[in-house]
Amino acid sequence: MSEPDIFYILGNKVRRDLLSHLTCTECYFSFLSNKMSVSSTAVAKHLKIMEREGILKSYEKEGPFLGPARKYYNIDIAKTYVATITPNIFWYRGLDLGDERSGEVEINLDLLKENPESLLEMVELFMRVTKELEKVLEALRAIESRRDELMKTIKDTYLNEIGDMTQLAILHYVLLNGRATVDELSDRLNLKEREVLQKAEELDRFVPLRIKDGVIEIDEERLKAKLGGETDAGED
């Protein structure tokens, strides 16, 4: 799919909310629909649009009970999009994420301080700065590819070892956003605030959290302390 189409997809709040839910876990229709504040007709319409545009893929799978198979959805693209709009510049590009690891990237921003005087010097500097831009985009692509892989491993490991979807949803949200308020999580997970807090406390037993004044973050200090212990013990 081309970049313009993705902008169309992202231009709608219901579609953005659906994508957010789907990055946490593959979902079947009624599960997704229950999390959303719009009608199930609207949810169905937007899922259909995204499937048509190649953003989503759907498949049928038996539910846990007797009855018709459930329709599951997952995200079928892995891209980072960049767009710049100023009075002088307008461009956009989609970067394909993949598993190739990038080598070293050295980005030289010293040239941003040069002050060209003639038209030719300006043109030449613009071209050199654009080469640094290409390196930055390659670094962005490499980092987002790795974060995607890592998040997948974190999700798989959490579900295998601990198995609680709601705890994982809190971890996923906090990792992606740096922090989360209890209110945000309550809206997003469709839980009462005290249920969010209880789930966060359960999560904290596996991944150290700082829960204070209604804000939930990863507790980096305790995480490092735990890892220090773990690494020492694991040495052999």
Added chain:
Amino acid sequence: MSEPDIFYILGNKVRRDLLSHLTCTECYFSFLSNKMSVSSTAVAKHLKIMEREGILKSYEKEGPFLGPARKYYNIDIAKTYVATITPNIFWYRGLDLGDERSGEVEINLDLLKENPESLLEMVELFMRVTKELEKVLEALRAIESRRDELMKTIKDTYLNEIGDMTQLAILHYVLLNGRATVDELSDRLNLKEREVLQKAEELDRFVPLRIKDGVIEIDEERLKAKLGGETDAGED
């Protein structure tokens, strides 16, 4: 304006084409409308939407002839947008471009090769990779801020020293896209192919171009040779 609204704006081809034209020069309505392949009613509608959303600003200015003042449009934001969509990650952010110059940015991609084994190690690595992402976004912001400034200076200098709008439009397009085909420029500037070629040959007298097989690029070798001469001569 928030990120989601910009996605809505970028999700439409007429609006993207209008933005492209406006980054080259401020335009009045009938000039813009002539460049577009849709009706002037459609152009007016999309200009209105973008003005309402704060992307464009309009002002009245006397034209060169007697008659009513003309309505001019220019772009009123300077931002870079980044969005990632994968089965595991979905986020987006707008970066404000400005004139602050960034210092050195050292981006360490070695950590992308680490292979964590435990859940805690994965979480800790995800957080470290996210810190490198923040540095990459800062480098992107600094580079795009500088490219915006440089392009403005190139436009102003070209118009002051040479004064030909069409030559400048070709230079602007080639600098932003790395290269241009004669066909692309013919569509975009609403000129015949031979008129494009003639304008490119005029531009080449000021900024060296490589024009071959219908493709126009900056001729870096001749540009550097010219600059070498210029620098030597300018030394005092």
